[in-house]
Structures are given as structure tokens and as C-alpha cells.
Amino acid sequence: IQLEKHLSRVWSRNIEKNPKPKEEWEIELAKLEMSNVIARGAYGIVYKGIYDGQDVAVKVLDWGEDGYATTAETSALRASFRQEVGVWHKLNHPNVTKFVGASMGTTNLKIPSSAEMENSLPQRACCVVVEYLPGGTLKQYLFRNRRRKLAIRVVVQLALDLSRGLSYLHSERIVHRDVKTENMLLDYQRNLKIADFGVARVEAQNPKDMTGETGTLGYMAPEVLDGKPYNRRCDVYSFGICLWEIYCCAMPYPDLSFADVSSAVVRQ
Template structure:
């Protein structure tokens, strides 16, 4: 055997199986040889393994979807995919993507969640997250409040969902695994509260507007807490505005039903800068963690600025726990609002008010004479801060 023949032999796979056992598989492999032969030789570098992997994934998805459809009855909150159409990608994150679309001719936002997409979650982790997701959907579907984003429907599998052919420049999955969960909610056209505050970071907001935004958010949280739901990620980025500037609480990705025993709720869930000290410190917590985050939000609404803009995440988290760091309240802030901020972000959860009490305190605030960062009859702008904060 010469050198050339020896080199080629290194790329050959010898298959010694009968035609009846292996005929279907061999017809899918790219190579040379007669299918009627007992011994067929194929070049390994000519086998399209990627194509075979895709075929295997499709078959597994079919099996998974079939199991989903046959092993359990259809839930009342499950959507009909024939009525859902995705228009375009809005955002893409670590564990999911958000699309704008229509459901039964209604404008909706569609969030696709895949906890195994990062390749780190184990099968047990994914199963646990899916179970928790289903539990939250059952609760969320019963929520009806003008300051909470309206739930439309959900699904535990998305094998029948078609992605838009043309997405934005943001990275998004080209295909979906059947394990992906889907949430459909009403589409809110005004963007996030945070975006609104950023647009007004220099001219600030009238005091009446500040109180109205704070009231909307307080009423929404009070309603959630009355239903034993802890949002756990209260921040202006997770609040949406409609055309009338009404605040609607959104993004229930980490929300959960409050445990009867606070020790059953642990772990640093939320966003740095808004997280309560007990959450940052890994201690048990309850719905009062939302009250703390709310206190930071109303400071942000009043100031149209970012809290702790000059500090890093690590500096913020350690200072909040160890040194009781809080945002600086401007001198022009009326005591009626400043006192609410201070009570809400108290280091001791038991000292923080319930959200229904916060609603009553805000309703009692007199806005007839201004008193905010825009004094009555004066040009918009405030000198309480030496420089503009925020992005």
C-alpha cells in the first residue's frame, strides 16, 4: 500500500451492517458506495454531521411537544398559537427574547424564556424553573388592575411558534426549542418609566407629575401585595407608561408568591441600587423588599437621576449594607415626600410602611403650590445638584 492510499484510508469508516438495518441512515449520509453491498465505505470528512444534529434536534422537539400535548390537559391560560403572530424583536437577554406582535388582533408583547439556553442550567434546574413559571402564570392570569400590565396568556412549549424571518440587528435565536416558555401580555406603547425620566433629566418634572407617577406605582404594588405577590425587581426600568402617562408594573420574570415563612425566600434577586439590605446580605426577606425598592424609585422620579451614579455595583452593595448608604435627597424636596422616601428605605424591614399606607400618604400630599424641582412660576431646572446625574 503506497503512502497516498494509506493516507486516504485514515478518512474511511467501515460499516458492516445489513441493508435492512442501516438502509435509511445510509441514504442520509453523503458519500460514495453501493447501498446493496454488505460492506460500504464512506469518507468521514464528507459526512454532514451538523445536518444530522439538526435532524436529531427536530425529532427530539417533536417527541417533547407530543409529550406536552398528550400527558396533561390544556390549561385555561394557554394561548392558541394560530392566533399569535410575532412582528419584530424588541430585546434579547440571557434567558429570553421579547417580541412585539399580535394575538387575536390585539397588540401584544411576547416574552420567550429559555432557562437552558446558556448551557449552564441542569435538567433539574430547568424543570424547577419551569414548575415555578407555571405556578406564577396561574397567579398572574387572575390579576386585574389599571397599574399592572394585563396578562393575555402563556405556553409551556413553543414548537408551533414561528419566528419573524427578518429580525433586528440584536442577536436572537433563529429557531426555538420546545422547552422554551412563552408569556403574552398587553403592549404598552409609551416605553419605560426610566426612559421617560432620562428624557427629563435636565428640565425635571412638575411636582404634580411626580406625585401622580409615584401614586400609580404605589397602587400597583399595593394591589400585588394584597394578592401575596412579591415582585422582587421593582425599578423604573420595569415600569411602563401608556399614552396617558399611566404607570403599569411589568416584567414578572422573578416575581413569586410570597412564602408564609420568610426564611423560604432568600437569595440576591433584583437589581443593584434597588435591592434591600436584607436581600443584598442574603438574609430572609418578604414583600417589604419591594417597599425599599419603591423608595429608591420615587427618589429617581423626583430627581430624574440615577441613584449612586458615581459608584460601582460592588461599592453600592457593600455601602448599603455596612454604612446604610442611601441616595441624597435634594434640599428642595418637600418634607411630605422626603419622609416617605426615608420610611420606605429604612434598614429595618418592619419599620417600612405597607404600600397601602404609602398610597394614603401620597394622596394627602398638597401639590397645589408646586414644591418640586420646578418651583411654581419659575423656569424648569434645579440647582440642588452641582451637576446633572444619570446617563
């Protein structure tokens, strides 16, 4: 017992002297300045900010450790965060939103002195920092153009941007698994960039290792909806739905619910 206590003390001292090394994607939060809220989601908030002089978008994810989330939900959020960062930080392509860095905590985050900002930031959180794209989401852009539709050259340009981005991801053996117009961002020149890698993963060698419903109803391939093994082709199906949406500035089968469409996709 005495030996165990001694080893425990030595181990503790070693940890203090040799703190866990930073991950290659970790950033210095002292260099990050937050400004305003630009979007809110189910698990987090997106802020505009500046990091090292560069305009960035900061996605802050609440760990859910305030008593409102179960242990399983908190674990799922942590896994999603590490999954997203692990995939995203290695990517480099003109049609993929540029990853800047991430942090497992928000203790040293500089928050402007406004009630909205102070009240909106979770106490226990992590953050993902990416380039800021002022054009908003492709979904928003299509909605603004729903009455007059898009010129065919714009349709082709957006389709090519998305296809090039997906082709790059697949060449890196990355399956996005949630390809939809809400996860595409636009810059000043209307160039499209793929974002949000929260459910992306490296493609398994054996397709049977990739199962389960992942994605968004209305964009999900039949095999994903049916719980069958799938691969990168599920992204290609979602690309087809996005292409329809880009051309029509509307979702396919607007009179049907996502559940009805999904049921028909699997059965027919």
C-alpha cells in the same frame, strides 16, 4: 414482568387518548402573529405581536437546551417561567401589566419571513404574552428627561401609579422582589404599569422561608442583600429608590458603583 409491560402499554395508550389538559393560562399559538423585535435580554427576546386582534408584547424565553446551558440553568429557567405565569395570570389591576397568556413551546408560532426574526427565535422556547404598552419602560422615559427633569405633578402621578400597583400586589400576598424602573411600563397616557414577574412569589407565612439575594443591585433592601429573611417590605424599599429616581431622573449616588452602594446599605 409481563404484567408490567402490559400495564405500561395500557398507560401509554391512555396518555395518547387523554392528552394532558391545557393550563388555564395556555393560549393558541396559531392566533399569535409576530412582527418585530422590541427588546433583547440575557435569557430572551421581546417581540411586538398581535393576538386575537389585540396588540401584545411577546417575551420568548430560550430553554437553553441547545448545549449552551447547564441542566441546572435550564431547570432554573423552567422554574422561573412557571413562577412568572403562575403569579401573573391571576392578577387584574390598572397598574399591573395585563397578562394575556403563555405557552410552554413555540412550535406553532407564526414568524414573518425575515432573516432577523428567523435567526433570533430559539428552537426550544416558551413565551409569555402580555398587553403591549407603547410608552416603553419608565427607565427609558426618565433617561429621555434627565436634563430638564419632570414636573412635580408627573412625579406624583408616577409615584401614585407605582404605589397603587404595589399595594394591590401586596393585598394579594404577592412580593414582586425586583421592583425597578426597568420593570415599569408606560401606556399612551403615561399611566404606569408593573411588569416582569419572573422572580415574584407568594409571600411566605414564615419570613424565614424567604431568603436569598433576589432582585437588582441598587434597588435591593438591606435584609435581602444580607441574605436575611424578608417580606413585602423589600418592595417598599425598592419603591423608595424608584421614587428618588423618578424625582431626580437619575439613580441615587451616581458616583458610586452598585456594589459600593449595596455594601454601604448593609453596613451603615
